[in-house]
Amino acid sequence: MGPRTPTYRFxxxxxxxxxxxxxxxxxxxxxxxxxxxxxYVISIVGLxxxxxxxxxxxxxxxxxxxxRSARVDWAARLTDLERAMDGRQALAHPRxxxxxxxxxxxxxxxxxxPGSIMRPSTLLHAVVVAAYNEPYPVIADTIxxxxxxxxxxxxxxVFFAHEERGGPAMAETARRLEAEYGHRFGAFVLVEHPxxxxxEIAGKGANITYAGQRLAEWVRDHAIDPRRVIxxxxxxxxIPHESYFDCVAYEYAIAPDRERLSFQPISxxxxxxxxxxxxxxxxxxxxxxxxxxxxxxxxxxxxxxSHAQPLTALVExxxxxxxxxxxxxxxxxxxxxxxxxxxxxxxxxxxxxxxxVQAGTFKATMVAQFKQLSRWSYGASDxxxxxxRVFAPDARSPFWPGVLRFFSLLEGHVSLAxxxxxxxxxxxxxxxxxxxxxxxTSVVERMPMTVGIIQQIGMIGLIVSIVVFNALLPPRxxxxxxxxxxxxxxxxxxxxLTLLVFNSSTALYSQWCLLTGRYRERFDVTEKxxxxxxxRKAV
Numbered sequence: 001m002g003p004r005t006p007t008y009r010f011x012x013x014x015x016x017x018x019x020x021x022x023x024x025x026x027x028x029x030x031x032x033x034x035x036x037x038x039x040y041v042i043s044i045v046g047l048x049x050x051x052x053x054x055x056x057x058x059x060x061x062x063x064x065x066x067x068r069s070a071r072v073d074w075a076a077r078l079t080d081l082e083r084a085m086d087g088r089q090a091l092a093h094p095r096x097x098x099x100x101x102x103x104x105x106x107x108x109x110x111x112x113x114p115g116s117i118m119r120p121s122t123l124l125h126a127v128v129v130a131a132y133n134e135p136y137p138v139i140a141d142t143i144x145x146x147x148x149x150x151x152x153x154x155x156x157x158v159f160f161a162h163e164e165r166g167g168p169a170m171a172e173t174a175r176r177l178e179a180e181y182g183h184r185f186g187a188f189v190l191v192e193h194p195x196x197x198x199x200e201i202a203g204k205g206a207n208i209t210y211a212g213q214r215l216a217e218w219v220r221d222h223a224i225d226p227r228r229v230i231x232x233x234x235x236x237x238x239i240p241h242e243s244y245f246d247c248v249a250y251e252y253a254i255a256p257d258r259e260r261l262s263f264q265p266i267s268x269x270x271x272x273x274x275x276x277x278x279x280x281x282x283x284x285x286x287x288x289x290x291x292x293x294x295x296x297x298x299x300x301x302x303x304x305x306s307h308a309q310p311l312t313a314l315v316e317x318x319x320x321x322x323x324x325x326x327x328x329x330x331x332x333x334x335x336x337x338x339x340x341x342x343x344x345x346x347x348x349x350x351x352x353x354x355x356x357v358q359a360g361t362f363k364a365t366m367v368a369q370f371k372q373l374s375r376w377s378y379g380a381s382d383x384x385x386x387x388x389r390v391f392a393p394d395a396r397s398p399f400w401p402g403v404l405r406f407f408s409l410l411e412g413h414v415s416l417a418x419x420x421x422x423x424x425x426x427x428x429x430x431x432x433x434x435x436x437x438x439x440x441t442s443v444v445e446r447m448p449m450t451v452g453i454i455q456q457i458g459m460i461g462l463i464v465s466i467v468v469f470n471a472l473l474p475p476r477x478x479x480x481x482x483x484x485x486x487x488x489x490x491x492x493x494x495x496x497l498t499l500l501v502f503n504s505s506t507a508l509y510s511q512w513c514l515l516t517g518r519y520r521e522r523f524d525v526t527e528k529x530x531x532x533x534x535x536r537k538a539v
Contacts, residue, residue, distance in 0.1 A: 004384075012514045014384075015380045019418045019507070022418040026429050037433070048419055059289050059293050059468050069350050070243065070351075073094075073150075075243070119253070124224070126159060128208050128215065129236050130161045130236060131161065131170065135173070143177055154185065158185050161193060162174050163192070191214045194210075201323055205322050205330075209319040215311070237355055247348050260339050260344070264307045268472060269354050270474060280366075282492070294347075295349060307345075326376065326381070330385070377510040383413065389402075431445065431447045466492055
């Protein structure tokens with residue numbers, strides 16, 4: 001929103017300039033020198049092969065950490081810390097499992113120095129649930145789930161952030177939720193976000209920020225220390241793992257720099273996975289793989305979808321952005337620069353379950369999927385936001401860590417837009433051009449076969465991911481025919497095409513919009529189904 005400086009416009013155009021150039025070189029270089037074109041493609045394919053192998057390892061590592069963390073009784077570990085602070089022995093319960101040795105050392109440390117951590121029993125979880133015009137059954141599923149986590153409901157402060165734009169039906173849904181479930185939580189507050197407020201883009205960021213401001217007032221009015229409040233933002237169809245809040249409380253309580261942290265669970269798009277079309281399942285699986293991978297890559301870990309942050313930090317930095325389409329990933333950069341680089345994301349190795357995209361028909365689902373990925377890939381709008389701050393003469397954040405993060409961000413968006421296309425067509429273009437221009441050499445002649453062999457070996461990484469995805473699948477619902485298991489395996493034949501059609505095309509489209517100044521200034525609305533109920537979710 002608002003005017004751009006020339007420097008800002010330069011960084012806005014940078015992702016598209018690099019992405020389109022990277023694809024264009026596949027066609028241009030062979031006319032200059034066929035061998036140079038072949039080397040260019042083979043270098044990229046080889047680099048992607050190495051990344052695919054490392055990605056497969058990290059997917060497996062992320063999955064194993066998830067499985068081990070999900071089996072931990074995090075409530076019992078919080079009790080261990082409480083008893084250690086009081087100078088009492090820990091209660092008897094199984095001591096093995098994820099980070100068991102670290103926990104034992106921590107209990108010993110707390111016994112010697114009770115003031116080294118925050119007392120877990122004093123912590124409260126504010127849950128900001130964002131809604132637009134979704135039907136009651138969809139939202140009620142999420143609210144009921146909050147009642148059945150390992151954290152007592154009275155420790156949860158639910159702020160239901162709904163849009164005035166949702167109309168009378170949404171207002172009635174909010175009142176019904178309050179009447180049926182409000183008395184079972186520590187608080188249940190309805191916050192209606194007014195339509196058409198100035199200096200806002202209508203969307204989730206503006207909605208939850210308005211609710212966050214109301215939360216801060218509520219905490220102040222009830223004389224609650226804001227340092228005791230951890231805020232989690234949820235979409236209204238999100239299902240937190242039963243130990244999610246206790247796991248976040250554990251990490252928050254033990255961290256000395258807790259007010260400059262955020263906490264990122266694993267987003268798994270599998271709630272309705274048995275019901276969605278094969279292309280949507282493939283896209284959902286790729287999203288799951290990426291989220292599992294980033295939990296073991298600290299530099300790549302960013303805020304994404306649902307995440308948690310201390311109320312004190314949110315108040316200090318003005319909550320979330322009201323002026324961006326992609327408020328979740330953008331929150332990382334707002335936090336990084338607000339705290340001058342003294343900020344990090346802590347992985348929470350338990351999931352928040354979400355839906356894969358599903359609309360009423362196959363065609364509608366594909367359109368909705370394209371819209372969702374277009375919104376996510378519009379995160380390239382963070383490149384200028386980061387670039388002008390990292391390279392500013394008066395930058396307060398550390399320069400080299402900022403540069404490293406900037407190029408990691410830029411490379412991620414460029415790779416998303418261009419790599420699938422280069423791998424798909426790059427093996428043949430130098431050979432075809434050389435055949436027409438008489439530049440065929442042994443390197444160029446073997447080009448298609450070389451790329452094909454690398455791709456076939458790279459299938460090992462995909463096989464690892466397939467095994468992980470099948471381990472993630474929930475039980476097959478009784479209304480789903482047994483034959484669907486066969487298509488769950490056959491869907492992987494669509495994997496390369498799906499990544500090409502959805503990931504690359506949406507990324508190029510979003511970057512083209514930034515290049516040409518055709519900015520997105522509204523949320524599109526996508527229909528989703530789960531359990532036979534039509535869901536509408538802003539994407």
